[in-house]
Amino acid sequence: MANLLTMKSLTNDSIMKLIGRAADFENGERIELGGTVANLFFEPSTRTKMSFEMAEHKLGLTSLPFETSFSSVLKGETLYDTVKTLEAIGVDGVVIRHPEEEYYRQLEGIGVAVINGGDGSGQHPTQSLLDLYTIWQEFGRFENLHVTIAGDIAHSRVAKSNAAALAQLGAKVSFVCPPEWSGDFESSDRLDDYIEETDVLMLLRVQHERHEGGELLAKEGYHESYGLTVERESKMKDSAIIMHPAPINRDVEIADSLVECERSRIFKQMTNGVFIRMAVLEYALKGRD
Numbered sequence: 025m026a027n028l029l030t031m032k033s034l035t036n037d038s039i040m041k042l043i044g045r046a047a048d049f050e051n052g053e054r055i056e057l058g059g060t061v062a063n064l065f066f067e068p069s070t071r072t073k074m075s076f077e078m079a080e081h082k083l084g085l086t087s088l089p090f091e092t093s094f095s096s097v098l099k100g101e102t103l104y105d106t107v108k109t110l111e112a113i114g115v116d117g118v119v120i121r122h123p124e125e126e127y128y129r130q131l132e133g134i135g136v137a138v139i140n141g142g143d144g145s146g147q148h149p150t151q152s153l154l155d156l157y158t159i160w161q162e163f164g165r166f167e168n169l170h171v172t173i174a175g176d177i178a179h180s181r182v183a184k185s186n187a188a189a190l191a192q193l194g195a196k197v198s199f200v201c202p203p204e205w206s207g208d209f210e211s212s213d214r215l216d217d218y219i220e221e222t223d224v225l226m227l228l229r230v231q232h233e234r235h236e237g238g239e240l241l242a243k244e245g246y247h248e249s250y251g252l253t254v255e256r257e258s259k260m261k262d263s264a265i266i267m268h269p270a271p272i273n274r275d276v277e278i279a280d281s282l283v284e285c286e287r288s289r290i291f292k293q294m295t296n297g298v299f300i301r302m303a304v305l306e307y308a309l310k311g312r313d
């Protein structure tokens with residue numbers, strides 16, 4: 025049994041092994057893991073929650089539904105006591121999305137595998153792994169690829185997870201965003217300076233729900249300055265791809281007409297999420313590296 029809490033815990037070798045297992049599953053390998061997993065989502069999710077459920081189904085695992093709004097969390101039960109309860113009733117692993125950064129520190133010592141489905145603005149390791157798998161499928165390498173991450177970087181657990189992993193794997197990573205959204209990263213506010221040389225343009229959602237009272241750029245203003253307009257897309261390399269973890273604000277981060285364009289891998293990322301999550305569940309439940 026193993027946890028997957030942050031990308032920082034994975035070596036390049038471990039990342040490549042998980043990518044290799046995702047490829048095995050995509051190529052038709054089937055295994056029966058057996059066991060029970062509970063999916064605890066304390067924040068909304070469509071892709072992560074549903075693709076974990078699909079991955080669990082494909083691996084022969086039993087998924088226990090956990091509805092936070094009908095659980096004893098509403099009576100004040102702590103996260104520790106909730107997960108300890110699941111351990112006591114025989115659950116083997118938990119997938120948790122929670123608004124608090126590093127919520128998993130509260131769970132030290134509990135004997136179930138913990139897979140982080142996103143902790144506030146902290147990390148989103150399975151999204152990062154599916155992004156890496158998508159890039160690897162396209163280019164077969166990470167070394168010397170130029171990845172530009174554009175958008176709401178300060179609030180993005182996807183940016184934080186991917187920035188470190190991509191750099192560790194040898195990619196060049198640039199950040200583009202409004203100056204006040206750069207967080208700990210050195211960024212530019214000029215997407216036009218990067219668009220022609222970028223191999224992977226990774227767009228990030230503007231996270232309206234995490235901007236407390238701050239002034240958000242008007243929709244049109246953001247799209248013109250920082251979004252992928254039709255004109256910018258026309259300047260991209262022939263081989264370059266567009267990614268976005270979704271959900272998408274159409275005509276904000278990306279022009280509506282480009283969401284499913286030829287170089288977009290946005291829906292392929294979602295497909296890959298199932299195979300990566302199968303690999304992660306196998307790793308977590310069998311301790312396979």
Ligand code: CP
Pocket residue numbers: 068069070071072073151269270271
């Ligand atoms: N990309 C992602 O995490 O999507 P959900 O919030 O729908 O899970």
